[in-house]
Amino acid sequence: MTLKFLGIIPNTPDTDSPTIWLDQETGDLLIQSYRATEEEVKACREIGSIPGHSTDVPDHETIVRLPKVMLQYIPKPDSE
Template sequence: MSLLFFGKDPDTDGDECPTVWVDDQNADLVLQGWKADSRTEAECLTVGRIPETEAVIRIPARLVPLIREACDAAERTELR
């Protein structure tokens, strides 16, 4: 597996910030984000449980352009 780096949140300290990658073998998006607060998790739980192997994270809206770019790359990878 190799992760293709797309970028970090430009408005954070550059060390501990939301980040976007694409796995070049299976085209999965890999996202690092802020852990959701309990209120957000509670609202998410209204539609189903959160398994131990999953997490609710927040990605700032300013990363949308990087996520779009990563989605485009993931689609290109998946088509190969």
């Protein structure tokens, strides 16, 4: 795996630092951020996604809260 650092919230303390990396082999993003609260997870389950799709969060997945300021580090598709 070859990772490329994309960004971190500026001026964060060294113990509270949402960060984004790009896996240069797959194009996947790896995101370190705040774990969603139980209330936020409950709201996501209530809204759901597409009809017939489970609203449960599998053990191998999680919901994270990505601060708005971090959106600037998400790469645009090559076509843009």
